[in-house]
Amino acid sequence: MTEETVIGVQNSGATTELTSDFISAINLALDQNDTADAKSLAQSLHYADLADLLENLAHVQRKELVEALRSDFDPNVLAELDETVRERVVDQLGISQVAEAIAEMETDDALEVVEELDADEKKVVLEALPVDERAFIEEGLSYPEDSAGRLMQREVVAVPMHWKVGDAIDYMRDTVDLPIDFFDIFLVDPTHSPVGTVPISRVMRSQRDIPLSDVMRKHIKIVPVDMDQEEVAFLFRQRDLISAPVVDDSDRLVGVITVDDIVDVIDEEHEEDIMRLGGVGEEDDLYSAVIDTMKSRFTWLLIHLFAAMIAAYVISFFADTIEEMVALAILMPIVAAMGGTASVQTLTVAVRAIAMKELTMSNAYRTIGKEVVVGILNGVIFAVIIGAFAWGWFGNPALGGVIGLAIVINLIVAGFAGSALPILLQRMGFDPAVASSAFLTSITDVVGFYVFLGLSASLLL
Amino acid sequence: MTEETVIGVQNSGATTELTSDFISAINLALDQNDTADAKSLAQSLHYADLADLLENLAHVQRKELVEALRSDFDPNVLAELDETVRERVVDQLGISQVAEAIAEMETDDALEVVEELDADEKKVVLEALPVDERAFIEEGLSYPEDSAGRLMQREVVAVPMHWKVGDAIDYMRDTVDLPIDFFDIFLVDPTHSPVGTVPISRVMRSQRDIPLSDVMRKHIKIVPVDMDQEEVAFLFRQRDLISAPVVDDSDRLVGVITVDDIVDVIDEEHEEDIMRLGGVGEEDDLYSAVIDTMKSRFTWLLIHLFAAMIAAYVISFFADTIEEMVALAILMPIVAAMGGTASVQTLTVAVRAIAMKELTMSNAYRTIGKEVVVGILNGVIFAVIIGAFAWGWFGNPALGGVIGLAIVINLIVAGFAGSALPILLQRMGFDPAVASSAFLTSITDVVGFYVFLGLSASLLL
Secondary structure (H helix, E strand, O other): OOOHHHHHHHHOOOOEOOOHHHHHHHHHHHHOOOHHHHHHHHHOEOHHHHHHHHHHOOHHHHHHHHHHHHHHOOHHHHHHOOHHHHHHHHHHHOHHHHHHHHHOOOHHHHHHHHOOOOHHHHHHHHHHOOHHHHHHHHHHHHOOOOEHHHHOEOOOOEEEOOOEHHHHHHHHHHOOOOOOOOOEEEEEOOOOOEEEEEEHHHHHHOOOOOEHHHHOEOOOOOEEOOOEHHHHHHHHHHHOOOEEEEEOOOOOEEEEEEHHHHHHHHHHHHHHHHHHHOOOOOOOOOOOOHHHHHHHHHHHHHHHHHHHHHHHHHHHOOHHHHHHOOHHHHHHHHHHHHHHHHHHHHHHHHHHHHHOOOOOHHHHHHHHHHHHHHHHHHHHHHHHHHHHHHHHHHOOHHHHHHHHHHHHHHHHHHHHHHHHHHHHHHHOOOOHHHHHHHHHHHHHHHHHHHHHHHHHHHHOO | OOOHHHHHHHHOOOOEOOOHHHHHHHHHHHHOOOHHHHHHHHHOEOHHHHHHHHHHOOHHHHHHHHHHHHHHOOHHHHHHOOHHHHHHHHHHHOHHHHHHHHHOOOHHHHHHHHOOOOHHHHHHHHHHOOHHHHHHHHHHHHOOOOEHHHHOEOOOOEEEOOOEHHHHHHHHHHOOOOOOOOOEEEEEOOOOOEEEEEEHHHHHHOOOOOEHHHHOEOOOOOEEOOOEHHHHHHHHHHHOOOEEEEEOOOOOEEEEEEHHHHHHHHHHHHHHHHHHHOOOOOOOOOOOOHHHHHHHHHHHHHHHHHHHHHHHHHHHHOHHHHHHOOHHHHHHHHHHHHHHHHHHHHHHHHHHHHHOOOOOHHHHHHHHHHHHHHHHHHHHHHHHHHHHHHHHHHOOHHHHHHHHHHHHHHHHHHHHHHHHHHHHHHHOOOOHHHHHHHHHHHHHHHHHHHHHHHHHHHHOO
16 A cells, blocks of 8 residues: 555645646647746646556656656656666666665655665665665565565554454554555464454454454455565455455464455566567567567567577478479478467467466366367368368368378367477466467477478378 | 455355365355255355465366356356356346346446447346446546556545544544555545555554645655546555555546455456467467467467468478488478577566566667677577587588577677667557567577578578
8 A cells, every 4th residue: 555545635636637738738748938827737747647647658758757756756656667667767867866765765665666776876876865764665575575564564554353343443543653555454463473464444343341352353365575476466365355465384363364465476476477478578568668679579489599490490301392383382381380379379379278277287287188189170170271271272182181280280280289388387387378389380380381291292292 | 445344254254275185175066956955055155265266176076066046146156257157157146136236336337247248238238226326437547448547446545635633533433434454544625635654553543633745755656537547556555555545637526446356456467468479369278269269379370370381481481401311301400499598588687677667768779789689699509519410410510600600690680679679669669579580480480591501592502
């Protein structure tokens, strides 16, 4: 949770929406060097919209607008920005102003901004923070990247397990240092270990003399501080949680994770999957500089190039065959395309199912078996279609038979490899999405060309 | 929100975890026809875990377990199940038992289950429901699929805008018919139109005589009942919302959407994107029957087949050229692979950016321009690498030059088409992900083959 609400209430009655027209108006003002106008327009936005606006502007315009806003730059905008854009804005504002902004954020937002800074910048920022907040951030940084410890907010409402509803209400009314908004109160035992959660709507509805333990949720999900964020997201998703307590090695309550941070994690994990499946680096987004995008694409293009070279090498075995029967060169891409498509289909379903924890060791063999059967069925159908097509085109029934056989074999291989490879990678502790189209299409290309050209060489000539 | 918590508290102290060992134990019990054991094991699970277990089991085992659990089947399990599996379980339990289960659910969960039923089944279920719940469900069904109206829960806490904190607390203590858990109270004006939101943590912390309007959030996001769920998810994500009021055409508050439902929407939308990019139907998942999976894959394979046939047709123009210089047939797949990879990379980034509302009309040209520049840069680098490789392999510098030129052109086309096509589709009101690899690789295949073979024909021979 950010301080959105308090700032919203105190600060402005901002209700402007970030429409296309609005963006045009800002661009116009910036192009005409009317910075005062651009500034007042930008300040009429909610900080989340302002962040979106900064992301949407071209570099030059963004720079001008940040400069115009510098004197009263809302710290919350920083937390909402995409990483690539944030890096640029941080550089522009200068580290000492950024340090001041970070000091005003809640710990989870502050940590998110600080963890992306360079070592030098981190040092400057940490030194500028109040001592207790600095300790929180430093502790946060000590947890592994992408762990619960990095996600959690340190401000927690925890009360002794023997308290009554009335005690909790009095405590909340009298304590000034509570989080801005919160959803659950955690009951802790004398060792500060969480034993139950009480949604505050239940506190609200209960009489003052009822023990909190009578209205608490008993089977709560407790998150260890070093749990991977993907696991944490799974818990939230599966149990429809709004917040969850985080504990350290000795089971002491050290923080709370709220669902709004989990929504970001889910988006992040989705992005990872989709980017890896598409053969793109995660850091490659709309806001990356041309040179960074080029580099990120380059690596995967190179991997695909190696895969294609292997396929070319396989074809070169059959140069004489192709010279004798050029129809083979014409039909080759069809065999490769069918195998490649089928393998990517299977891979996509498998990677998605692994990410959603639907595909586990207990149904792995069943899944691979199903994909092979689907490969056989579609293989036979497409063998008939493509075989008839080749026969008709080149008037050669044997050629139709050979390409049909190649299609069946290739679709079976695609179903097997497309499901087995991600499962295997997952078991070996890798991200299953790195199996990626490069490796799979390489397999189906090689198998397809080898079977099609090999059978042609021995059966047709 | 489901009734999880109340059931959890009253019903059991279930704390068993769904581990691999647990699944093995259940499978063993079912294989040995020890249904009593299987039943008691299954009942020790939280209902969300039980749903996961049912999804994970093979058909036969699942049927046995559902049969064993029939007499006390937890309605919440039904709401948590994957659609494909739920359909089977519903068929097995029989519609009259399902109707009873649905009557026990909250409206949003009930609607989710009912909307997937056949027309006949719907009728039976609706007739079995208490009259007011039936009216809610029927109204819910009247909203468009995937709209806010389908997502919302009808049980809302709404109070007059002039109330004080103490009034709200008394109201909540005295009203039995409130939602199980809730996070925000909505302030409404005399026409029942929402004017503000008060997070209940703020009610809790404020003195009884403070007006609610002093502690409310002013710029709230109000969701029209016919807003698309993707738009709703964007609002939640952008503003870190926990719940949002839903209004009808005349701005009257009719329901509330909570973030746990939005998490499901985000997963669903992501699934749509990743499946479309992978050329797989959305209904194609791990639990689909072989025949359904086969059908879903078939369509896309057929589309790819047409694309590949067009490519084959282009190659056939140059049959004589290939006969004279078989190296062309060997190198062809490399040109196609590079173009295909680059276009899928660009497509992936563009589709993701459109889904996250980062790529809009205001930066569309800039994005396409950037992708073309990236295509030129990587095109030149790979032209040199691949040109040198072809020259070295076949000892023909002109062949190296021709393939290099084909690579540059193909990567530029890939960058342009990979970004422009999804933007165009989006503008025309289609899902940009249907641009899909089929169309793009078809474009890059045709361009690649045509340029490479055409240049070869005119320059090399």
